[in-house]
Amino acid sequence: MRLKINLIGVLLIFALAVNAQKAMTAAMKQTDVLVRHVDSARILKPTFVSPRTVENGQFKMVVSRDWTSGFFPSQLWYFYAYTKDEKWLTLAKKYTDDIKKEQFNTTTHDLGFMIYGPFGNGYRITKDEAYKPIIIQAAKSLATRFNVKAGVIKSWDHNTDKWKYPVIIDNMMNLELLFEATKLTGDSSFYKLAVTHANTTMKNHFRPDFSSWHVIDYDIETGNVRNKLTAQGYANESAWARGQAWALYGYTLCYRYTKDPIYLAQAEGIAGFILNSKVTPDDGIPFWDYNDPEIPNASRDASAAAITASALYELTGYSRNGKRYKAAADKILASLGTANYTNKLGDNYGFILAHSTGHRPAKSEVDVPINYADYYYIEALLRKQGVKLR
Template sequence: MRKLVVLLNLLMLNSAVLMAQDSPAKEGMSQLIDDQFKFADQQYKVLSKNVPADVMPQTYHAEKNKVQTSDTKWWCSGFYPGTLLYIYEYTKDPEILAEATARLGILEKEKHYTGNHDLGFMMYCSFGNAYRITKNPAYKTTIDTAAASLTTRYRPAAKVIQSWNASKRWGGPVIIDNMMNLELLSWVSDHGGDKKYKEVAITHANTTLKNHFRPDFSSYHVVDYDMKTGEVVKKQTAQGAADESAWSRGQSWGLYGYTMMYRFTKDKRYLDQARNIAKFILNHPNMPADLVPYWDFNAPGIPNTYRDASAAAVNASALLELAQYVNKKERKTYVTAAEKMIRSLASDAYRAKLGENGGFLLMHSVGSIPHKTEIDVPLTYADYYFLEALHRYKNWYL
């Protein structure tokens, strides 16, 4: 009995020591998260003043001191209201909620949009968060309608959702980004909507698993299908350094997408895929020490080339979710990596000063170097996934 008491006391002492060692780190992250949301609250008020009421912010051109805007059909149109909602969720600032509500008002009509696959980015990151936070039933109706619109792009013969319309370059292009839009379909099916939406999401995820990835678990950006037969015509990487290179944000979309699909299905193939993509990203010899990747893992000129803060933000958010589904050792690996990414993005190297950067939070993202667009600039989705990662860390690990 005495030995048992001694053993229990030792276990309690060790636990207390571990908690004491962990506490300063957690306290530091708690303060960092609080600081970032307070900053975001003020910075996005600056951004709101730089964006006319009928459009959405896209990026900022420092040389012109001008915020570039987009119409609501642009694939990123949902990120600005979504980011505002993440800020409101933390700060409860009514001014931020009012701005988010106004922007949702101009975006709502896009629930009928069928021009490409981006309805998930556009409508779930915005209205999905709005419904989750406010429980306004009108927002759910919008999400349900958007899911129906997205499924019009499903091609049964090829078992994929076609990303873009046919062009001179591709007949039936499907991009790795499309994995992100499966959240809209899966969520709607799980919340009273048509079950076929989730079936489409699963089928698309399975086809992508089969055709998009290389043996090292890196992915192509674009797979071109014959939509009548399902045959793969060619595999390319449009926004990366080369067809066989690993475009950084593409790897991030895959990591996030398969982690999210495991959440909805508990299909172990998806979990294993996410873990293998994480391994590729975190162990890549060209990953910088601060874990903010170069725009392509195989980019020419490394280390003297551009970083992509947006890829780091997506990675951080995805890893924090992936850590929920694995053993303690892996969990620690993923959370530690995500925390390092968050700390890097929150540092002066990547986060703007109040009133600067057009009102965006993060600097140094890359849209598409091959297309010479959005190079080393702020991007709305970098801010969105950065704040999502902060919420996840706060909710799950503090």
């Protein structure tokens, strides 16, 4: 009987691996379509460098300073790492180079997404030394946004009527750039800055159930919290789904770099909040906000699901709860790979996933394909197959 059960387990693992390979093949075919649309769009508007979404039937590209500009070339780097096909290498280099100037951008906290994604992947995969100083300069630019008194990196410079020194949970994702800068330079100041930000965020951003506020506004004279708010969630006290996914991923990567058990415990707590939710449908794809009163008649967020799945696969390797996390990630990934969430070949201009929610309160990018959903979906597929990414 045990032999039979073990055989069934082996066959199931094999089937899941085969499905992941098929999903990767389908994703690359779909991205071929996307590349053609990108190239056509750039003939008309050369300053627009990356595809972002399809909204109201319109294909939307962004300039390099957009916070999402790095996801498309980062995805291409993953395809090259997976296939070693020179086609993907050529494309990845081309679209990565278009974002290079943002290494000097000190007006955004999103340099991890914009620079470390494409240039970090490029450096890791090819060891091209030309990418190294760009990563380091981007870390220096990000460091200028750190306030010693508050102990955090400022997220936004806009809407000063709403907040004075806003820090959003998304900012946890950009700490990877700082950790890597210390590895590349030996300068521990980047590492210390990242740890300080992570610790301050852990202290002020989370509720007892490990759900997170979206925005914390600080007083930089005293370092105290002025207010706890949302920008993209349903309400100040609600749990915005993508924010919870950013938090899970962010503290998981903090544990990767530091091996400090407080970050592992934080990641596990956040995972518990996400996986214990009573409102998430059986397929594991969350609604855009866990507290939207319109549930179940609310939009889903495939991007939050993809980010969560990728983070759970990594967390699996660190935690005693690994089996639970892997099972949850497998379920999410299987759901995203169905026709319910994956676009048919050629549909939606070549984006892979449908049904993400960007900024529902602003009625922006609601129930659409979006580039970061595709990127983290590909990352999760690679992690599912045991491909080493970091």
